[in-house]
Amino acid sequence: MTARLKSAALLRGIVLGLFAFAIFGPIANMLLWTVAEVWYYPHKLPIEWGFSFWERVFRPQGNARVSLINSVIIALLTVAASLLVAVPAGFALGRGRLPWRSLFLLLFLLPQAFPSLAVHMNIARIFYGFGLNGTYTGVVLVHTIQGLVFSVWISTAAFAAVDYELEEAARNLGASPFHVFRTITFPLALPGILASAIFVFLISLDEFTGTYFVGVPDITTLPLLLFTASMEGNYQIASITALVLLVPSVAFMLAVEKFLKADVLARIGA
Amino acid sequence: MPGLPVELVSVDTSYGNIKVLKSVSLSIAAGEFVALLGASGCGKTTLLRTLAGFVPLHAGRILVDGVDIGECPPERRNMAMMFQSYALWTHMNVARNIGYGLTLRRFDRKSVTRRVGEVMEMVGLSGFEDRRVYELSGGQRQRVALARALAIDPPILLLDEPLSNLDARIRHMMRGEIRSLQRKIGTTTILVTHDQEEAMSMADRVVILDQGEIIQSGPPEDVYHRPNSSLVADFVGADNRLPVNAAFANGHVSLSAPGLETSVSLPVADDQGREGVNAPDPVDGPMIAQFHSEAAMLNSRESLPKSGLAARGVVRQNSYLGKTYRHNIAIGELEFLIDHRRRLAVGSAVELRVPAAALNLFAADHSNAAAIPGC
Structure with missing residues (x-):
């Protein structure tokens, strides 16, 4: 009896451990690489520790800083562009009695349905004709196309969730539409x-193929830097870049969440 | 602002191909409190929403103080509506909910605060200004909704089932409160409800709707005691039905029925105020007599009414209602629900008497058609 309980506990421990390893393993490995100076195969841990690669990433002639600024600017502009479309589209799709409603929603999903490499290659060709390659506008547009599916779908749901009577009550008291x-x-x-907006920001910050085809070589973002570093086998630089990429994501999420709190609470109470 | 008169002239509305209101005409005096009563689906809420401008008018006119507002958008109608769901805005606090209509009317901040304070005191919510709507109880939300409607001092107030979400005790209390507030302000008020007790206790006039048509309209006492159809009688709770044979002559009706000892001759009520049997459509032959449970008497030792129906029956069952006992009395094949202040033993023989003034006679086929209550 106790033996069976013990083995059950052991099994559970092993399963939990495997899960934890699957989730935190890569992250822990990445964190180790950011502070490793020398680390090669048979060794389980870095041989030499240090921060000299941080200096290399952030030195003025390295393009980490420019890439970070590029990434954040592009992500913010992408959020703005997506919302510019998503708010009216979400209102029309979620509130109005638009015919072909589901068809419109599927339309926004379409770019995601094809292999992104193919989509972006062709976008790059089209953008080339407009002189958009290598410009911020071009990159923001490419990111927006990917972000739209999320922003339009989520805001459609958000608008659809607003009770009609709440609007009627306001009109009844004298408010214009x-x-x-x-x-x-x-x-x-x-x-x-x-x-x-959070979704779109994260997607843009992480976007690779679109930026690769449309932005390079004039515009580099952190994911591109990450890609170059990984391809060169430079794990330290790649890991540090990845860690840096976390900063704007977390900052944006915290900012929005702080702004969100009161309203979300209001919804739960209602 | 004192109330304004409202007049509906053959109003038609429909949802798609389904006609919801069929040529409804109704004129409401300034300051009057009218209750629209009916089962769900009878069109009473649609009528209210048509007045508010949320349902388009297909035909007919809506006049407010003589001006046709049938084509006006909701925001220009100056009618304050209280929704059944209350429709309070969760992203605003109580004071901003109530002050919304005032801000729209370009009141300066100080006047808004003053007016909001006034109405909040009126509905007994002082001190709740900064609360969020979701922090309030059902009764408090209901008061906020009422205060929001009253804040703009509307000439016309529309109430859509305002008390249906409250528990019984608060509901009864709010009936009186809304009624006395309405008296004080003098706003023309239209209440939609499915609860006949609520309609009768609050309104000056009860309008009963069935399948998009007004079937009776009058003071609560009239509708209760002199329903003009079997349907209305059902709706005001005259549930007991006795098939009879009727013969009308000289302002009297002689009734006979299998359960009755002898046939009786009873006076028929008329418009001049003579008391008697309510028979809006007198026809000789089979009819249905309907009466309220509390109108009949059991084993009455008191001086008997001058005239009435009498029958012998047996107590089948009894139940306690608080102020009275309700007895199921079997007379032959038929069963009646009769109130009595004392409990009578099951199985005991009783004598049932129904005064002439408590009887409502309707044509038999009509009554049968309306046997299933509702629309």
């Missing part, structure tokens, strides 16, 4: 819209 949108519908859909 636009005023109702500004003071009632939009604020009530805002938590969902901000959630979609």
Whole structure:
């Protein structure tokens, strides 16, 4: 009896351990690489520790800083561009009685359905004709196409969740349709819209193929730097870049979450 | 602002191909409190939403103080509506919910605060200004919804099942509160409800709707005691049905039925105020007599009403209702629900008497058609 219990506990421990390893293993390995100076095969841990690669990543002639700034600017612009489309589209799809509603929603999903390499190669060709290759506008557009599926779908759901009677109550008290949108519908859909903004920001920050085909060589972002470093077998630089990439993601999420809290709480209470 | 008169002239509305309101005409005086009563699906909420401008008018006119507002968008109608769901905005606190209509009317901040304070005191919510809506109880939310509607001092107030989400005790209390507030302010008020007790206790006039048509309209007492159809009688709770044979002559009706000892001759009520049997459509032959449970008497030792129906029956069952006992009395094949202040033993023989003034006679086929209550 106790033996069976013991073996059950052991089994559970092993399974949990494997899970933890699968999730945290790569991250721990990455963290180790950021502080490793020398580390090769038979050794389980780095042979020499240190921060000299950090200096190499951030030295002025290295392009980590430019790439980081590029990444953040492009991500912010992508969020702005996506919301510019997603708010009116989400309102129309979620509120209005638009015909072919599901067809429109599928349309935004289409770019995701094909291999992204193929999609981006062709986008690059088209953009070349417009002189968009190697420009911020080009890269932001490419990122926006990918972000739209999330921002449009999520904001459609957010707008659809606003009860019609809440809008009617405002109109009844004398508010014009636009005023109702500004003071009632939009604020009530805002938590969902901000959630979609987080998604778009993260997607843009992580985007590789689009930037590779449209931006390179004029515009480099952190994922491109990461790719180059990994290809060169320079794990230290790759790991440090990855860690740096975490900073804007976490910062943006914290900022939005702080802004979100009151409204989300309001929804739960209602 | 004192209330304004409202007049509906043959109003038609429909959802797609389904006609919801069929040529509804209703005129409501300034300051009047009217209750629209009906089972769900009868069109009473649609009527209210048509007034508010949320349902388009297919035909007919809506006049407010003589001006046709049938084509006006909801925001220009100046009617404050209280929704069944309350429709409070969770992203605003209580004060901003209530002040919304005032801010829209370009009141400066100080006047908004003052007016919000006034109405909050009126509905007994002082001190709750900064609360969030989701922190309030059902009764408090209901008061916020009422205060929001009252804040703009509307000439016309629309109430859509305002009390249906509250528990019984608060519901009864709010009936009186809304009624006295309405009296004080003088706003023309239209209440939609499916609860006949609520309609009768609050309104000056009860309007009963069935399948998109007004079937009776009048003061609560009239509707209760003199329903003009079997359907209305059902709706106001005249549940007991006795098939009879009727013969009308000289302002009297003689009734006979299998359960009755002898046939009786009873006076028929008329418009001049004579008391008697309510028979809006007198026809000789088979009819149905309907009456309220509390209108009949059992084993009455008190001086008997001058005239009425009498029958012998047996107590089948009894139940306690608080202020009275309700007895199931079997007379032959039929069963009746009769109230009595004392409990009568099951199986005991009783004498049932129904005064003439408590009887409502309707044509038999009509009554049968309406046997299934509702729309």
